[in-house]
Amino acid sequence: MSASVFSPLLAEIGAEMRQSIRAPEFLIPTIALPVIFYLMFGVMLARGGTEGSTYLLATYGIFAVMGPALFGFGAGVAAEREKGWLRIKRVSPAPATGYIVAKLTSTLVFSCLALMPIYLSAGLLANVALPTQVWLVLLASHLLAAIPFSLLGLSIGFSFGSGGAVAVANLCFLGLAVLGGLWFPVMLFPGFLKTIATALPSFHLAEISLDIVNADSARPVARHLSVVAVTTLALAALAVWRWISQR
Amino acid sequence: MHQRFALTVITTTFILCAIVIALLPKSVTESSSLSSETLDGNSWLIKDATVYDGENWLGVTNIVVKNGVITAIGKDVDDDTMTVIDASDKVIIPGLIDAHTHTYGPAREDAQRFGVTTMLDMFTAPAMLSQTRADREASGRKQGATLFSAGMLATAAGGHGTQYGIPIDVLSDPSQAEQWVADRVAEGSDFIKLVYIPESNRINSIDLETAKAVIDAAHRAGLLAVAHIDTQQAASDLLSVGVDGLVHIFADSEVTDAFITEALARNIFVIPTLSVIAVVDGQAPGKMLLEDERIASALTTAGSASLNTDFGGRIPGFELQTALSNVRRLADAGVPILAGSDAPNPGTAHGATLHQELMLLSQAGLSNETILHAATGLAATRFPIGQHGLLSVGAPADLLILTEDPRDDLTATRGIETMLRNGYVTSRAVPVINASNIVLPATLADFDNGIEAPDNFIWSETSDSMMGGQSSATLTSLAQGADASAGALAVDANVSADFAFPWAGAFFGMTTNNGAASLGSHDTIEFWTRGSAGRYRLMVFGKEQMGAPPTLEFDVTDAWTKVQLDLTALENLDRGNVTGFAFVTPMRAGQYTFAIDEIRLTRAP
């Protein structure tokens, strides 16, 4: 074993990903579901122009990173906490941040694995063509969306038992996706649902990605970015509070 | 165990993402490839550029352009509703000002391709002024540089300026000055230029009293008076009578301390035009420019040809070394120096030569910062040109995005990645002349059914009136033609002596403005003619032709005669880009009547 500082962190990351890969109940909904949905709504139903496919590429990308973040963190942390694994780690010399960083890295890796089939479907089946740097910035925007969702997952994991956490994570997963306009464009929503959408981080994250692919006219990106920043900070504070109070 | 697994998975994921991104279909980049013509509109947020505003280096700065006008400039200005031009690692300078040009033909278009967005013209046909003045205020896309001009120059009969064929309102007496200046104001001159070369033994000049009268009249009319001089003595004379600037540096002698003191006291500026002095001194500086791909790629064939010419030998009294040394001493003393090319003199080309002038100013010892000021903001402090040459709020968004910093390497001004003119991304490409699509038909005209021309061509009158002369011509159809044919073209021409090279006649040209046709395999033009006796001329016009058109002469008599002219005898003819033929009278003044018929292109056996 190398004495590198990264060695414990890398080991933690490796162990985390190894566990996730062995959990089909985690893999299938997080990786297969988003691309299946995108194929149905973004490719098959959006024929006759790339506009719809491009729009849904931006929003389903956000949907795709929500799964690993909410379930990896929410359900995973709750189960591991309940089983006492977190107590074992706390009495070991493992750094507390390593656990979070490993889970976040794992979330980003699985987010990539969930995103790539969607990108391929968009590009090769729906003929969505974007400049190279737009593809890259889009990927970055989708991956950055994993951070607020991971913090939300963390709060869920620290707040509920393993059964309750799965239920709450599912509720958040579906609620943020549908009401945030990730499945269907917000502009199709009736007025009161639009109001709800603007209160959800998923909506603002999707708007940022939509601005990147420029699927619609000018968006107040600065405002969306500040809403996302504030939401992320609030979720971070929530996660820290839940972490401290569960100890 | 876990470490290796982690690295493997992360690396694999990274590679997977890279492969997927590589496989994905790509559309054309919109904002990063700045030179692309896909950029449209004239409103932008230009971000993170290192900006020179024409006076100061601002560091990394954002510029907001709305509807072609700079509306904000500063480190923190931002507007997320606007299309962004990312200019990080780029340098932005104002569009360049060429402070000494003469504007004919495509001069403004040519200059603009080299980033010259403003030209200070030191003499051109007054007819040019009203047209360019209207263009100056227009807010749309610009085809060429914005022109400010002296219009006609003040010179003596037979003096410098009269040799170009443009009718000149010459001066012989100080009493004419007031009216002369009033006429220039009426024509739309932006400033007054006079020629004062009393020591020349080759050419006439106005005297000092007349020069003073013109300068005084200009000042009374609220205009600047600048002067062409050739010697230190001439320059000193004009200083004493209140000239505002010299549009050449004298190169006959080393500048004296007394002159420098007087120049500072009188607060004059100098546009040295070292480039043209270098040509006069036989240095052939234009050839060096041709070796720079950044210059060569924006030159027309005519521009390249012009850079390769010279005055046919050195002219005494113009020593480049003396000129350089005089410029350095004047600049060191604090006399403002402006950059001007004096294009299109031999050995120069519009736009291209200004970049050479910058190098010559550098050779004279001026710092790169001073030279950039000389080619931008300094002109705005001396000439009535508003905010041209400055990047400030309210100024037209005429700016150059450079890939390198001209403070480090002055030739960076040639590396223009993007040029904005009035806010529009403006092409620097040489217009492509599609020569091959039209071939001149064998029969140009037989006039059997009136004054007819083949498709794409038209007959029209031509005379020196288009250059300000007084001659005129009228075309009519004759019932009986040459060689027992059904009709012919008749030309009634009245040739006036008011123009240096008078002409009148019939012009066979293209219906489109920028079209050209090929001679194909033909090498001879033949036609029948009769009329007032004399030696007539056939002029052949070409697409990028500059200066006098290639001309063949033919004799006309009272009887129908068949004329055959060998076009291969015309050295400067671009056979693929012919735009027309002019059949014109002898140069002598008088009334002429002549007819032409059965005009054909053939091939010599």
Add this chain to the structure above:
Amino acid sequence: MTAAIELQSLVKQFGDTRALDGVNLSVKRGGIFALLGRNGAGKSTAIHCALGLVKPDSGTATVLGNPAGSIAARRQIGVMLQEAHLPDNLTGREHLALFASYFPKPADLNALIDITGIGDFADKLYKKLSGGQKRRVQFAVSLVGQPDLLFLDEPTTGLDKDAREAVWNSIRTLAADGRTVVLTTHYLEEADALADRICIVNNGRVIAEDNADAIRQQVGGSLIRCQSELALADARSLPAVREGQRQGRWLTLLSDDANATLRSLLTEDPSMTDLTVNKPSLEEAFTALTNQHPEGHA
């Protein structure tokens, strides 16, 4: 040399329950130390304070000279917690490898697998293991850091007789290497068999701390067993009786003076039979000691 564990005046209140009521305990380095106590007696809370999992309301906990829960302390201890599981989807070997990455000088994993006898199932996923196999993997994990001090919370719960014997041997070997082992157990037999010193916690206080014989000695007296019809209350009021219990016809009395008690007993119930008189076992001593300090609050 600093003590292995030094607990000073630990007080911890959970709601209405005073889990620790001024615990003072000093565990010397080397040997095996057993912590005994009924459920809720405070032994778990005391251990958790020593591990840094619980922050006491007052008092200090020091482990190997370092504050409890500090990284320096955690690097030198091995812990096997009760009711704390490792993640399901890793094998025992993978768990050991992960833990090895936390320590500057981890044990050789193959040797550790041999010593702890988990070789047969080290490459099976944790979730596929039996309860006893899981305990043994946890035990192995607690040893990865080559700890100077080992906390074992009910280490042999759920193990069969052979496996328990194997763990006992490992613990003895570790102690013989000069490491300190602190265990909690509800098998008094285990404490008796392993521990050099025993500490009994009751009601949030340490009520006895000594070796097994001394603990037995501390209780003293004799244990009188017989079949008798005498009422328990009457039996308890016999001379010198400290404690009495009845199971069916069997009566058990702990007496400070067997002769005096027997005389009265025979007087009160001449019909009693099957009389035996013994010195008390550790278990009986434990029961006796903890009953002397009844749990008032629970």
